[in-house]
Amino acid sequence: MVTRLKKFFSGTYLGLMLVFLYAPILILIVFSFNQSKTLGNWTGFTFDWYAQLFRTPEITDALVVTLSVAAISSVVATVLGTLAAIGLHAMKRRDKLLLENISQLPMVNPDLVTGISLMLLFLFVGLKDGYTRLLIAHITFNLPYVIFSVLPKLRQSSDMLYEAALDLGCTPMQAIQKVVIPDIMPGIVSGLIMAFTLSLDDFVISFFAGNGVDNLSMYIYASARRGVNPALSTIIFVPVVTLLLIVNLKSIREERNAELQSSKVGMKR
Amino acid sequence: MKRTDAKKPKSAGGMHVRRSVFAYPYVVWMAVFIVAPMLLILYYAFTGDGGLTAGNILQAANWDNMRVLLDSVRFALYTTVLCLLLGYPVAYLLSQMKKATAALLSVFFIVPMWMNFLLRTYAWKVLLGAFSNMLYTESAVLLGMVYNFLPFMILPIYTTLIKLDRSYIEAAADLGANPTKTFLKVVLPLSMPGIISGITMVFIPSTTTFAISQLLGGGKTMLYGDLIYMKFITEQSWNAGSALSVILLVFVLISMTFMKKAERTTGDEGGGRLW
Numbered sequence: 152m153v154t155r156l157k158k159f160f161s162g163t164y165l166g167l168m169l170v171f172l173y174a175p176i177l178i179l180i181v182f183s184f185n186q187s188k189t190l191g192n193w194t195g196f197t198f199d200w201y202a203q204l205f206r207t208p209e210i211t212d213a214l215v216v217t218l219s220v221a222a223i224s225s226v227v228a229t230v231l232g233t234l235a236a237i238g239l240h241a242m243k244r245r246d247k248l249l250l251e252n253i254s255q256l257p258m259v260n261p262d263l264v265t266g267i268s269l270m271l272l273f274l275f276v277g278l279k280d281g282y283t284r285l286l287i288a289h290i291t292f293n294l295p296y297v298i299f300s301v302l303p304k305l306r307q308s309s310d311m312l313y314e315a316a317l318d319l320g321c322t323p324m325q326a327i328q329k330v331v332i333p334d335i336m337p338g339i340v341s342g343l344i345m346a347f348t349l350s351l352d353d354f355v356i357s358f359f360a361g362n363g364v365d366n367l368s369m370y371i372y373a374s375a376r377r378g379v380n381p382a383l384s385t386i387i388f389v390p391v392v393t394l395l396l397i398v399n400l401k402s403i404r405e406e407r408n409a410e411l412q413s414s415k416v417g418m419k420r
Numbered sequence: 421m422k423r424t425d426a427k428k429p430k431s432a433g434g435m436h437v438r439r440s441v442f443a444y445p446y447v448v449w450m451a452v453f454i455v456a457p458m459l460l461i462l463y464y465a466f467t468g469d470g471g472l473t474a475g476n477i478l479q480a481a482n483w484d485n486m487r488v489l490l491d492s493v494r495f496a497l498y499t500t501v502l503c504l505l506l507g508y509p510v511a512y513l514l515s516q517m518k519k520a521t522a523a524l525l526s527v528f529f530i531v532p533m534w535m536n537f538l539l540r541t542y543a544w545k546v547l548l549g550a551f552s553n554m555l556y557t558e559s560a561v562l563l564g565m566v567y568n569f570l571p572f573m574i575l576p577i578y579t580t581l582i583k584l585d586r587s588y589i590e591a592a593a594d595l596g597a598n599p600t601k602t603f604l605k606v607v608l609p610l611s612m613p614g615i616i617s618g619i620t621m622v623f624i625p626s627t628t629t630f631a632i633s634q635l636l637g638g639g640k641t642m643l644y645g646d647l648i649y650m651k652f653i654t655e656q657s658w659n660a661g662s663a664l665s666v667i668l669l670v671f672v673l674i675s676m677t678f679m680k681k682a683e684r685t686t687g688d689e690g691g692g693r694l695w
Contacts, residue, residue, distance in 0.1 A: 164509060164510070165514070168510050169528060172571075175544050175546075190551075234442040234443065236443075238441060239443050250450075261624070261627075262625075263628050263665075264665045267665060268458050269453065272456055291449070294446065327442070354538045371538045372631060372634075375542050378546075387536050391534050392531055403523045403524055407520045
C-alpha cells in the first residue's frame with residue numbers, strides 16, 4: 152500500500168514536471184493547426200500556417216542558414232578539434248595545461264562576452280560578411296566541446312598503439328588515420344553531435360557576432376513582438392524529438408539486452 | 421622489449437614533437453578568434469581618449485550598474501534555488517527506477533536542452549500573453565529562466581545518483597537508519613558533486629542571460645546582460661560596454677573559484693585546471 156502510494160506520488164510529480172517542460176511547445180504545435188491568429192481561440196482546423204511557413208523567405212532563409220552553419224561549423228570544428236586534441240595530448244605537460252586552459256575560455260566565458268569580443272574583432276579587421284562571421288563564431292565556440300570530448304578518449308587509449316604503428320612502418324599521418332582515429336572514434340562522434348546541436352541552438356553569440364544574416368534564433372528574436380508563425384515549433388520540435396528518441400532507444404535496448412545477459416550469467420554462477 | 425626501451429628516449433622525443441604539430445592549426449585559430457578578441461575587450465575597457473585609464477571601469481562600477489548586477493545575481497539565485505528544489509526530486513525519482521525505464525524517461529527530461537531555447541521562451545511568451553496577465557513581469561522572467569535551466573540541474577544530479585553505490589543505502593538501513601535519515605545522511609551528501617555542478621551550470625549562465633528578460637520581461641526587467649547590450653548596441657559606447665564585460669568576467673571567475681573549491685571539498689576530482 153505504502154509503496155503503491157509512493158509510486159503514485161512519484162509518477163504524478165514526474166508527470167507534472169514533464170507537463171511543465173513540454174506544455175508550451177505542445178500548445179504552440181496544437182495551435183499551429185488553428186485558423187485563428189490568436190492563441191486560445193479555436194476557430195477551425197487548417198494547414199495554412201504550414202503553407203505560409205514555406206512561403207516566408209525570411210523563415211526558409213533562416214532555416215537554410217541555421218542548418219548549413221551547423222553542418223559546416225561542426226565538421227570544421229571536429230576536424231580542427233580532433234587534430235588539436237591529438238597534438239595537445241602529445242605535448243609537454245606545461246604547454247598542454249596552458250593551451251587547455253585557454254581552450255576552456257569559450258566554455259567559461261558568458262556567451263554574451265564571447266559574442267561581443269568576436270563582434271569587436273570583426274569590426275576591427277573589417278569583416279562584413281554576415282555568413283562568414285556566423286561560421287567563424289560557431290566554429291570557435293564548438294571547438295572546445297570537440298577537444299574536451301576527444302581528450303578523455305585519448306587518455307584512455309594507449310600511446311603504445313601509435314608507437315607500434317610507427318615501428319611497423321606507418322608514417323605519422325598513416326598512424327593517426329589508421330590507428331589513433333579509430334580508437335578515439337566515439338569521442339569524435341559525440342563531439343560532432345554536441346557541436347552540431349550547440350550550433351543549431353545558439354542565439355546570443357550569433358546575435359552579437361553576426362551581421363545581417365539571421366539564423367532561426369535570431370529570426371525568432373527579431374519577430375517575437377509581432378508574432379512568430381506557430382508552425383515553426385512543429386518544424387523544430389518533431390525532428391529533434393524523433394532523432395533523439397531513435398538514438399536513445401537503440402542504446403536503451405542494447406543496455407536492456409546487456410542487463411538480461413548479465414542476469415543470466417549471474418544465475419548460471 | 422629491451423631494444424625498444426633503449427631506443428625510446430630519442431625516438432619518442434622526436435615523435436612527440438611531430439605529433440604536437442597537429443595542434444598548430446588550432447593554436448592559430450585560438451590565438452586569432454579567442455585570445456585576440458578577449459584582448460580587444462581588455463583594450464577598450466582600459467583605454468580612453470588619452471591612453472591607458474582605469475576610468476572606464478570606475479565609471480562602469482557606479483551604483484546604478486551595480487544595482488543591476490545585484491538584481492541579476494538575485495534572479496540567478498532564485499533560479500538556482502528553484503531549479504534545485506524542482507530538479508533534485510526528478511533526478512532522485514529517476515535514479516530509483518529500473519535502469520531501462522529511467523534511461524528512457526531521462527531522455528524526455530533532457531530533450532528540451534536540444535530544442536531551440538529562444539523558441540521555447542517565445543512559446544511561454546505566447547502562452548502567458550494568451551492565458552494569464554503574468555507577461556512582462558518579474559515572475560515571467562523567473563519562470564522563463566527556471567524553465568530554460570531546469571534540465572541543466574537535473575542532468576548532473578541524475579548522473580551522480582545513478583553511479584551511487586546501492587550498498588551504502590542498504591548498509592544505512594541495516595544499521596537502523598530510517599529512509600529519511602538514510603537520505604539526509606547518506607544519499608544527499610554523496611550527491612553533492614552533482615548538486616554543485618548543477619548549481620554551476622545554472623547559476624553562472626543565468627547571471628548573464630540576455631534574451632529571456634527581453635522576451636518575457638518586455639524590457640521592464642533590466643538584467644546585467646541587457647545593460648551590456650544597451651551600452652554596445654544602443655549607445656555604441658564600446659569603452660563602457662567593455663568595462664562592464666570585464667566586471668562581469670571578474671564576477672564569473674570569482675563564482676567559479678568558489679564552485680571549484682566546493683567541488684574539491686566534496687571529493688570530486690578537480691584535475692589541474694585553472695578555472
